Structures are given as C-alpha cells and as structure tokens.
Amino acid sequence: MATQGSLPVVQCVARARIPTTTGPDIFLHLYANDRDNKEHLAIVFGEDIRSRSLFRRRKNETQQERMVRGAYVGKLFPGRTVADVDENLGLELQFDSDGELKVEKETTWAKKDTLVRIHSECYTGETAWSARCDCGEQFDRAGKLIALDREGEIVGGSGRGVIVYLRQEGRGIGLGEKLKAYNLQDLGADTVQANLMLQHPADGRDFSLGRAILIDLGIERVRLLTNNPDKVSQVEHPPQLHCVERVPMIPLSWTSDEDGIHSSEIEGYLRTKVERMGHLLQKPLKLHTMENVPASSTTITTHTII
Numbered sequence: 001m002a003t004q005g006s007l008p009v010v011q012c013v014a015r016a017r018i019p020t021t022t023g024p025d026i027f028l029h030l031y032a033n034d035r036d037n038k039e040h041l042a043i044v045f046g047e048d049i050r051s052r053s054l055f056r057r058r059k060n061e062t063q064q065e066r067m068v069r070g071a072y073v074g075k076l077f078p079g080r081t082v083a084d085v086d087e088n089l090g091l092e093l094q095f096d097s098d099g100e101l102k103v104e105k106e107t108t109w110a111k112k113d114t115l116v117r118i119h120s121e122c123y124t125g126e127t128a129w130s131a132r133c134d135c136g137e138q139f140d141r142a143g144k145l146i147a148l149d150r151e152g153e154i155v156g157g158s159g160r161g162v163i164v165y166l167r168q169e170g171r172g173i174g175l176g177e178k179l180k181a182y183n184l185q186d187l188g189a190d191t192v193q194a195n196l197m198l199q200h201p202a203d204g205r206d207f208s209l210g211r212a213i214l215i216d217l218g219i220e221r222v223r224l225l226t227n228n229p230d231k232v233s234q235v236e237h238p239p240q241l242h243c244v245e246r247v248p249m250i251p252l253s254w255t256s257d258e259d260g261i262h263s264s265e266i267e268g269y270l271r272t273k274v275e276r277m278g279h280l281l282q283k284p285l286k287l288h289t290m291e292n293v294p295a296s297s298t299t300i301t302t303h304t305i306i
Ligand SMILES: Nc1nc2c(ncn2[C@@H]2O[C@H](COP(=O)(O)OP(=O)(O)OP(=O)(O)O)[C@@H](O)[C@H]2O)c(=O)[nH]1
Pocket: 118, 119, 120, 121, 122, 123, 132, 133, 135, 138, 168, 169, 170, 171, 172, 173, 178, 181, 182, 191, 195, 225, 226, 227, 228, 231, 249, 273, 279
C-alpha cells in the first residue's frame, strides 16, 4: 500500500462529449502526469464537473483552441466561436487574473458529495468476457449507479459522478504478467499467491494519481464505490479531498441467479479478496477457514465513513 506522499502533477490534455448507448452523455477526460507515461482517464458524468487544468487559460490561445481541447461550457454546435460562453444556454465561465476558473454554482459542480469509482484497468474483465473477475461488472455498475437517483437502498449519483480509470492492469503488474498469474491460478495458486510467485507484490498499486485527478476535477467530498479498504484510505487528502462514505459493490451473482458472473473462478477470486486482501463484502461467504460455520456468522459488515 503506497503512503500518502506528495500529489503527482496531472494535466488534462483533452475532454470530449461521448453520447452513450445507455443514455447519458459522458465527458471523457484524458490525463498526462509527471509519474508515468500512461494515458489515465476520467469518465465524468455531468458537463459542469470541470478540470481546472483543462479550463485554465493559456497564454495567447484562441477560443477555437479552447473548444478543440474541450475547454468549453455548455454544448458545441456548428458555427460556435466562443468557448467560455454558451449563449443558447445562457452560461458564461469566469476566470481570475491568473486565468484560473472561478467556481460559480451556475456553471461548476462544487462542494457536493460526489459518487466516485476509482477503477483499475482490466482488459480481460472489461473486454474479453472474462469470468475470472468482476471488474467488467463493476465498471458497468458504477456507470449505472452514477446515472441513477437510487437503486434499492443505494443512493445513486443522479447523473453526476466520476469513474477515474487508472491504467493499472493486473493490479499494476501489466497484462502479460497477469496472464502468467492466471496460469499459476489454474495450477492451484490464488490471485495473491500467483503475484508473489511472479516476484510481484500482492497489490502494488498506488492511487495517488486517482487523488490528483479528483482534486483537478474539483471533487472534494467522495462517496466511493468500492469494497477495497485501501482505496478508501487513499481518497483522503485533507483539506482538499475526503471520503465521506464507502458504497459497497455487491456482486450481482450474489443477489440474482440470472444476472452477474457465475463461475468457480470468480468465487475463488472474491474469496481471496475477502480472506487475504481485506476486502469488505457484505454477503455471507463460505470462507476456506469457516467451512462448517453457519453462513450468517461470516457476514463481513461494512462501515459508512462519516
Ligand atoms: N495480478 C492480478 N490482477 C488481477 C487479477 N484479477 C483481476 N486483477 C486486476 O485487479 C484489478 C481490479 O481492481 P479493481 O477493479 O479496481 O477492484 P479492487 O481494487 O479489487 O477493489 P474494488 O474497488 O472493491 O473493486 C485490475 O487491475 C485487474 O486487472 C489476478 O488474478 N491477478
């Protein structure tokens, strides 16, 4: 687990509106940073969640250049010439003498609890239909919960929220090493043992880039979608960033016979997360060590961070 340490410097390179197949427009932000050369992303729900580094005014730039990188208010349309004013919607951005965006409630989301997922890239789970993990399901669920007002007892994001998408494939070991880890798992190791056998830490990820991206987006109070306690502690950077609540992500297969991922591999994966990585999962789970103990006593309770 990485220590808090200083924040990386992040720069939003571009933002674009993405009309989605599921309904809402999202705003995809691509980031550069001073720690690695990966293209980390922020999937932002809500036109008014604004990247300070993207909107910061640059010397001698034109309004056209601002619109091309995505530093505009409201909606783009053919013939629009000014980035900082959307006359159709009656929106205008204001800036201070240093060219920093002024946070005004009419144009910029601020000081509100925001539903957030810090998600690590998983090609196999998100693209290759893998039933070894629940990453793809979690990614989809995060988008759905951000768009919804509520789902059962979970309060959604009502169309405002962020999925910080960190290029940390394989809990940071990369896709090639993760494939080797899968082979070791087919040979009987669990996901933690496999990493260690390959001379990698069980989970060497550093979420400081996630913190820096959220702060750049002006997010201050996070309702974090995760079962991973390490992530909860990583979303603390007082006074700028606080985790005010942990919102559990219960695997769909635990609440439905049809939905979700049903495979022997996923049960082992989730069991290892609970037993060996300290993940906080609510549904009773038959643990290796608790074979003959009634399920009700193995419920792992979660704690809402206040
Ligand atoms: N090394 C390794 N990485 C895996 C394995 N299965 C999934 N992963 C990676 O684990 C990461 C999953 O992280 P997240 O989806 O952020 O979830 P989490 O950190 O486990 O915790 P939650 O926020 O509760 O979902 C991704 O980078 C996956 O590629 C595995 O068997 N071995």
